[in-house]
Amino acid sequence: MLPSNLLITRKRKGRIKPVFAEITEENLGIAESIINLFSRCIGKRYSALLDEFQMLEESSAIDYRVIRSLFILLERRIIMEEPSHDPFLLRQTVFEIASYKPIISERDREMVFERSSAELGISKRELKENLWADEDPIIREFSPITPDELISLYNLSLLQTLLFKADLLEISLSNPDVLPLRNLLRELRFYGLMYDIWRSGDRINLTIDGPISVLKLTRKYGVAMARFIPSLLNVRGWSLRSRILDNKKIFEFQLGEEEFDRYHKKCVEEERIKPAFDSAVEENFYRQFNSLNTKWLLEREPGPLIKDSVVIFPDFCFIGYNRRIFMEIVGFWTREYIEKKIKKLELFPELIVCVNNELRCSPNFRLPSQLKNVIFYKRLIPLNEILNILKKYEAEELDRELKLIDNNFKRPTSPIVTVDELCSEMKVSKVAVKSFLQRGVEGYVFTGSLLVSRRLMDEISDKLDKLSGKATYAQALDVIGEFIPSKQEEIFDALGFTVDWRSLNVENSIIRRKANIKNDIMRS
Structure with missing residues (x-):
């Protein structure tokens, strides 16, 4: 320009x-x-x-x-040569010494330079070369x-x-x-x-x-x-x-x-070297979000959103819970620009818009205090507000899946059913399956990742009761393994047993049932 x-x-x-x-x-x-x-x-x-x-x-x-x-x-x-000494400091010293008496002759002038260079610890030649070097620098390079x-x-x-x-x-x-x-x-x-x-x-x-x-x-x-x-x-x-x-x-x-x-x-x-991120705000958000333990996958620069003639290219996409939630980061903005963005949210309800208050290009104005999926921020995008919006989508998806399970779940015929099998069969998430099974299924006990028939649990429980106070933890898991091929520790805990550790050696452990726990487990 x-x-x-x-x-x-x-x-x-x-x-x-x-x-x-x-x-x-x-x-x-x-x-x-x-x-x-x-x-x-x-x-x-x-x-x-x-x-x-x-x-x-x-x-x-x-x-x-x-x-x-x-x-x-x-x-x-062009690149200018940096002065070897600070010109401002040099001038300050020279003018201070020159103020002691009038400078009438060339000899007086040279005396000022000599006294100034002695005080500064540099040669008179260096002093003269650098005195005005910031106003008339030397050209060092030209491309x-x-x-x-x-x-x-x-x-x-x-x-x-x-x-x-x-x-x-x-x-x-x-x-x-x-x-x-x-x-x-x-x-x-x-x-x-x-x-x-x-x-x-x-x-x-x-x-x-x-x-x-x-x-x-x-x-x-x-x-x-x-x-x-x-x-x-x-x-x-x-x-x-x-x-x-x-x-x-x-x-x-x-x-x-x-x-x-x-x-x-x-x-x-x-040509401009393309940075990995469009802005420091975007990079900071990407790194901070990925450091959290969420079940959302954060994708950068997903494809465009197109509806009728309207096109939006979001900056991020949150993938999880069978949903794709998009996010756009707004740079400079005016009232009219933001109002148009908000109107587009009607076409794209699964879009989050983040607006930097520091890049406002019009005078102060008021927008409704509660705008769905619109976040105003300074400096950094607030992670908590993003997570709160995502939690709403999580809750919506969980409700949808729970209704789907309610309408399609059939009492199992097998004594053991895994959560993964139910997820695959019903095309729903583990969170939804576990939430549903925690409500209880008649004739079955939910252990956390398995749905086991109460009859089988009783049979295993009776076996372990006979070993209570005698068998080691390893022996108890072997007994459970005769009935259930995996998750033996989970079954052991669900049946209400605990381990007395007498040393770090598993062979020096003894199993026992927690007091009054059997009836509570079997009634659950």
């Missing part, structure tokens, strides 16, 4: 267009001259670069706004690009600068491939832009609220939108329309891929 006073546009009949620089010999020539100028000035003071650039600008017939824009774009590619890349970058910057004045940006994508579209929407979320998306035939349409549509954080939002624009250029078949506010008048701006390709080719600096 460029300073607004360097933006060159052409206006006609309510329309506005940036005056893009064509890739001509003249433009490539001035671009090459400026690039060479920066290369020559490595190791020189910044003031030397400015002096030479001023001479080049005065001798060129090209619009000064173009030349200064090229200079600014290249200026961002050059080719002339046509510089012209392309200039044209992209013109587009970004114009769109900084946008009220609304409308983008249309003709039959886009899924991967580029997903990457584009990921960039939208990364920069926290306010957008809406819908489908119309084979086209995907996007509207993005422009910087001048927000009343707060205008510059921050505008910079975010400018940084998003290069991502759009990676998607084939794009076109855009926008309303531009310029000098208190609204102009219409249109641009398509085919037209812009004449002025722009992709440059290396437009």
Whole structure:
């Protein structure tokens, strides 16, 4: 993006267009001259670069706004040398010593430098070189690009600068491939832009609220939108329309891929290393949620939600309890933007929307205090509120499954039935099966993971009663194993027996029945 006073546009009949620089010999020539100028000035003071650039600008017939824009774009590619000593501290010392008496002659001046360098413990040469090093630093490095890349970058910057004045940006994508579209929407979320998306035939349409549509954080939002624009250029078949506010008048701006390709080719600096997460908030939530012991699987960037023409690309999906609950994290927002999001919840009831209060772009306003599945937060997404919403879905699913079991459960004919078998047969969760069996099944005892006939439990109990006070724990489990192939410890506990441990050696243990426990167990 460029300073607004360097933006060159052409206006006609309510329309506005940036005056893009064509890739001509003249433009490539001035671009090459400026690039060479920066290369020559490595190791020189910044003031030397400015002096030479001023001479080049005065001798060129090209619009000064173009030349200064090229200079600014290249200026961002230089690295200045860090002063070896703090210039502010040096000046403070020099001015303090100079204040003791008037400086009349060159000798007086040199004396001040000598006394200052002695007090600072550095040489007089180092003092002079670093005294104003923060205002006129040395150029240490310059990362050059080719002339046509510089012209392309200039044209992209013109587009970004114009769109900084946008009220609304409308983008249309003709039959886009899924991967580029997903990457584009990921960039939208990364920069926290306010957008809406819908489908119309084979086209995907996007509207993005422009910087001048927000009343707060205008510059921050505008910079975010400018940084998003290069991502759009990676998607084939794009076109855009926008309303531009310029000098208190609204102009219409249109641009398509085919037209812009004449002025722009992709440059290396437009590539951004894609982070693993769209934001620190998203990463923090992902790591914290996965550290909890829940039965929900958290999936990042699931597929789109589509209903009629409305499309939503959520950030997360919670998978569990035969449900898929989605979550979207909102970046910048206004009252109108949030109201539209809330309205979409009617179409997608299993969507959670998390809104960052610190990115509000409109004045304070009141929304209903209780909004289903809408969470306002500062800094970090509150895990407790997410878990409370998920618990409601868990309860809903449990009620549904319990009704299903109530309507379809048949008393078993086998003396032993596992919870896993019932889950598989009835297509319900373990939680639902266990909740149902804990209510009691006539003629059976539920031990935790097994449903065992009371007759079989009585038979095992009688065997163990005869061994009470005599057999070891290992022997008791062997007896149970003659009747039940697994979960012997569970049966032992359910029958009301306990173990007296006389040492850590299992052979030195003795089983006994807990007092008055048999009748209670058998009546349950």
